[in-house]
Amino acid sequence: MRLIRLLVIPIHFGIRAIGSVQAICGSAAAVGALSLGLLLYPLEISAADAGTYRVLLRDKGTETFQPGSTLYRAAEAMLSPRARARRAKVSPPDSLILYADAPVYQPYVADLERSGAKVLLQLRWRNYVVVACDSATAVALRAKPYVLDVQPTSAVLHPQTAQNDLPPVLRTQENSYGTSLTQLRMLNIPPLHRLGLTGRDVLVGVIDTGFRWRTHQALESARILAEYDFINSDSLTANEATDHPNQDSHGSAVLSVMAAWYPDSLIGVAPCAWYILAKTENITSERRIEEDAYAAALEWMEARGVDVVNTSLGYSVFDSTETPYSNGALDGKTTIVASAVAEASRRGVLCVVAAGNVGDAAGTVSSPGDVESALTVGAVADTLLTIPRFTSRGPTADGRLKPDLAALGVNVRTTTNAGATTFGYGSGTSLATPLISGSAALLLEAFPELTPTQIKHLLASHGSHHTVPNTAIGYGVPDILAAAVAWDILCAPPMVIPRGDSAVVALGAASTTNVEFVEAFDQPGTIRSRMVSSPPWFWTKLPADRDSVQIAFTLRDQQRSRRFPRTGYFRLSLRDTLLPCRWNAEELILASTDAGRQQQEFPRRVAIPVDEAIIPIPPGVSAQRGLVYDATGRLRAIIPLMPYTTSLRLPQLEAGTYIVAFEDGQRYVSLLVLLY
Numbered sequence: 001m002r003l004i005r006l007l008v009i010p011i012h013f014g015i016r017a018i019g020s021v022q023a024i025c026g027s028a029a030a031v032g033a034l035s036l037g038l039l040l041y042p043l044e045i046s047a048a049d050a051g052t053y054r055v056l057l058r059d060k061g062t063e064t065f066q067p068g069s070t071l072y073r074a075a076e077a078m079l080s081p082r083a084r085a086r087r088a089k090v091s092p093p094d095s096l097i098l099y100a101d102a103p104v105y106q107p108y109v110a111d112l113e114r115s116g117a118k119v120l121l122q123l124r125w126r127n128y129v130v131v132a133c134d135s136a137t138a139v140a141l142r143a144k145p146y147v148l149d150v151q152p153t154s155a156v157l158h159p160q161t162a163q164n165d166l167p168p169v170l171r172t173q174e175n176s177y178g179t180s181l182t183q184l185r186m187l188n189i190p191p192l193h194r195l196g197l198t199g200r201d202v203l204v205g206v207i208d209t210g211f212r213w214r215t216h217q218a219l220e221s222a223r224i225l226a227e228y229d230f231i232n233s234d235s236l237t238a239n240e241a242t243d244h245p246n247q248d249s250h251g252s253a254v255l256s257v258m259a260a261w262y263p264d265s266l267i268g269v270a271p272c273a274w275y276i277l278a279k280t281e282n283i284t285s286e287r288r289i290e291e292d293a294y295a296a297a298l299e300w301m302e303a304r305g306v307d308v309v310n311t312s313l314g315y316s317v318f319d320s321t322e323t324p325y326s327n328g329a330l331d332g333k334t335t336i337v338a339s340a341v342a343e344a345s346r347r348g349v350l351c352v353v354a355a356g357n358v359g360d361a362a363g364t365v366s367s368p369g370d371v372e373s374a375l376t377v378g379a380v381a382d383t384l385l386t387i388p389r390f391t392s393r394g395p396t397a398d399g400r401l402k403p404d405l406a407a408l409g410v411n412v413r414t415t416t417n418a419g420a421t422t423f424g425y426g427s428g429t430s431l432a433t434p435l436i437s438g439s440a441a442l443l444l445e446a447f448p449e450l451t452p453t454q455i456k457h458l459l460a461s462h463g464s465h466h467t468v469p470n471t472a473i474g475y476g477v478p479d480i481l482a483a484a485v486a487w488d489i490l491c492a493p494p495m496v497i498p499r500g501d502s503a504v505v506a507l508g509a510a511s512t513t514n515v516e517f518v519e520a521f522d523q524p525g526t527i528r529s530r531m532v533s534s535p536p537w538f539w540t541k542l543p544a545d546r547d548s549v550q551i552a553f554t555l556r557d558q559q560r561s562r563r564f565p566r567t568g569y570f571r572l573s574l575r576d577t578l579l580p581c582r583w584n585a586e587e588l589i590l591a592s593t594d595a596g597r598q599q600q601e602f603p604r605r606v607a608i609p610v611d612e613a614i615i616p617i618p619p620g621v622s623a624q625r626g627l628v629y630d631a632t633g634r635l636r637a638i639i640p641l642m643p644y645t646t647s648l649r650l651p652q653l654e655a656g657t658y659i660v661a662f663e664d665g666q667r668y669v670s671l672l673v674l675l676y
């Protein structure tokens with residue numbers, strides 16, 4: 001089987017260049033030194049008190065990091081032979097030493113010391129130092145060009161200000177998805193995103209042709225844990241000089257369906273999941289050694305703890321140089337790839353596999369889609385669930401029903417490799433498959449206890465054809481939200497909005513019936529607070545008389561009750577804003593007011609019920625209008641203001657987080673608003 005040509009059919013393959021996403025208005029440079037991190041870390045430290053702070057550094061100096069460079073050798077020199085040997089157990093030879101191992105840049109340390117900070121600790125992996133200084137010095141340090149952020153050590157470490165940050169929270173409105181809305185809405189994904197579920201903490205493996213993820217802006221914030229090229233035995237999966245020009249196109253498109261974040265063009269199913277990437281499929285040939293490479297990649301991923309593996313590949317016919325499989329080999333047990341998938345499934349990995357694109361004859365599902373424990377995915381052509389001719393049909397050689405499920409496989413929105421911001425549409429079961437893999441990642445984020453068999457069963461029983469499965473699309477297109485709430489009460493990660501001497505803790509939840517009761521309780525047992533409901537949000541106000549709480553929740557609907565998290569507690573800082581998917585407010589806020597003074601006089605973060613929706617205008621601001629942005633940066637309303645107005649009424653908005661910016665001559669004053 002010629003894989004690429006089979007599994008991605010270039011129907012209506014269009015490319016459209018999209019401008020890059022910038023700050024909401026004005027230029028990002030105008031924001032510059034105004035230290036937007038203020039919104040997340042207000043200057044609430046009283047003067048002259050000494051404290052300890054984390055100073056997050058932007059880089060490790062200007063020198064490049066590559067074998068032989070001084071920076072590289074400095075990192076190398078810090079490792080003992082024992083450490084190197086131990087690392088060699090888990091890393092390919094050319095990834096033994098990483099940029100994160102390089103030492104903290106000493107000229108920065110010296111400059112911090114000169115500025116009055118005493119450097120107590122230097123941390124290489126996350127590239128920050130811990131200093132002791134007074135609060136005025138801490139404020140001054142934040143303005144240094146090489147400093148990303150300064151955070152009190154009493155707070156949790158907020159990595160969102162570091163490089164390769166996560167995308168903003170997916171508190172998206174449906175019109176932020178661009179044309180990728182169709183493929184996600186068919187699976188009922190947007191409500192899960194709006195609750196704050198994005199695949200966080202789930203590890204998804206992708207075995208494919210290579211991945212050009214470093215240079216596409218939609219994948220810039222993707223969380224890639226590791227990658228390996230099993231064809232050339234190196235750790236770069238994007239095209240290199242010896243590769244066919246299209247070698248990495250297929251894998252890049254497949255990855256983008258899951259991991260992309262580029263509002264208005266493409267939002268992936270699980271943009272905050274972790275990904276581990278393997279290049280095993282050679283597009284210029286079909287040789288049996290590609291099966292071996294696939295099996296090796298699966299072993300590699302399994303050992304690294306992968307939860308879901310996406311396989312948009314399939315094998316049945318090989319080049320004439322290779323020994324062919326006999327008739328009947330596609331019984332889920334015979335091929336090398338089938339055996340690898342069966343072994344991985346046995347070890348708890350959910351293997352999601354494309355059915356293939358050689359329909360419409362019976363028995364055309366390729367391997368490893370023939371494996372019983374695999375979740376095999378066929379394609380539908382549109383929202384009417386029309387079955388395209390190309391999608392491979394079951395049953396397997398031994399008579400089992402395949403595929404298991406289906407998703408959109410015609411005109412699926414993907415990135416393309418033509419440029420850094422190019423997008424297109426592709427077709428094939430290759431692109432239906434990552435829609436299901438990403439969906440499984442969302443389920444696993446919400447319910448880490450789910451086994452592969454349980455996920456298959458849940459999805460099948462919520463498929464469009466669950467009562468009348470067939471050999472083209474199995475149990476049909478699943479409703480992921482329905483599947484999730486059928487398993488248990490669905491909870492999204494908690495949010496915190498500090499509000500003066502208290503903090504609002506909010507939680508999104510959904511179930512099959514109304515969620516009737518949510519209670520927050522803390523670890524020492526001093527807090528037991530019934531949360532107020534404004535579905536899908538539940539919230540409570542906690543006194544911020546301490547920096548952080550260890551908190552858990554009890555939720556009840558009409559039939560069920562659950563604890564969230566199932567064991568242990570969330571540790572939440574009550575002084576810092578925390579939003580799902582570690583929303584980066586810096587990307588959204590234009591400017592803050594003149595630093596310091598006004599910060600302390602006026603709350604910059606406001607939490608109000610949806611029906612109140614009146615927010616005060618900061619004193620001293622003579623704004624002519626207020627601009628309301630949602631968390632994706634989309635302008636939702638422009639509200640003209642009369643002179644001397646002291647408050648602003650928001651338009652009717654759904655519950656969620658918003659930025660309200662007051663335009664006041666040359667500057668903007670912005671507030672973070674949680675509507676609950």
Ligand SMILES: [Ca+2]
Binds near residue numbers: 234236237238
């Ligand atoms: Ca390579």
Ligand SMILES: [Ca+2]
Binds near residue numbers: 282283
């Ligand atoms: Ca091949």
